[in-house]
Amino acid sequence: MVLEIKNLSKKYSREKYGLQNYSLLLEPGILGLLGPNGAGKSTLLKMIATVSTPTEGNIQLDGEDIVGHPDVMRAQLGYLPQDFGVYPNLNAYEFLNYMAAMKGVGGGNLKKRIELLLEGLNLIENAKRPIGTYSGGMKQRVGIAQALLNDPKVILFDEPTVGLDPQERVRFRNLISELSDDAIVILSSHIVSDIDTIADKVAIMKEGKLLAHDDLHSIIDVVKGKIAVTSMNKEALADFKEKYIVIDTVRKKGEIEVRYVDVDASSEEEVTLEDAYLYLTESN
Secondary structure (H helix, E strand, O other): OOEEEEEEEEEOOOOOEEEEEEEEEEOOEEEEEEOOOOOOHHHHHHHHOOOOOOOEEEEEEOOEEOOOOOHHHHOOEEEEOOOOOOOOOOEHHHHHHHHHHHHOOOOOOHHHHHHHHHHHOOOHHHOOOEHHHOOHHHHHHHHHHHHOOOOOOEEEEEOOOOOOOHHHHHHHHHHHHHHOOOOEEEEEEOOHHHOOOOOOEEEEEEOOEEEEEEEHHHHHHOOOOOEEEEEEOHHHHHHHHHHOEEEEEEEEOOEEEEEEEOOOOOOOOOOOHHHHHHHHHHHO
16 A cells, blocks of 8 residues: 655645645555644645645545545545544443444444454443543543544544553554554654654654655664753853754753754764754754
8 A cells, every 4th residue: 555645735825835845655654743833744634634635736545546536545544633522422332333334334343343442542441431521531542443443544643642641652552553564654743752662754844844754763863973962051051042952951960951953063972853853843
């Protein structure tokens, strides 16, 4: 299976683009889609999900145009939008059965699949309670479950870990890893830790444009040798931030330890995806 995005643009007004000249080629595996709020991540996912149409460009799934023929995508799609809503008076079983009917999913295996999803997302004990009584994280897990009901081959998650505690984030990552062998999974987030432990490839966006797309290690190598650490007092920090991209600051014994980007550093400091992400988004 191949998902090809060609020169995609979404224009909202004469001056404002939500996405501009964006191209990606994706095969089964997990793509971590990183970018600050407003980078165009949700805009991209909505167009792949055929919820929104591009102003320019094309999206093809196995060579078929999904803009002109959206049912090609919809038959194989699982989608959790950022603004996902639930019916508060329904319990999890009722809601997932309703969503299955909306997706045209049925048959003798539906009950078993719902049970497996509820079990996998740690919802089984509360599945008969009205969803309106759930915490935000539990509602988010119901959203994840509905996205996976139809055993999709293209799975889009827009900020899926919002509201999840650390244990549930690990459970979510394990579940998605199991699905990614024969499905294209796009996981959109502005939280780097959601991406660096799970993604096969990473795409970094800013202001509707693609800054980088590569495997995880190649993205990290972009900033290799460019990360340095120094210490200073609080008063010096403001001036320092005017000259350098500051990755992180930690208070230590009356001083502030500063992790920052120095393109001339030639340092041996170990680098991370967060370093590369901040370097790329702050320097472009």
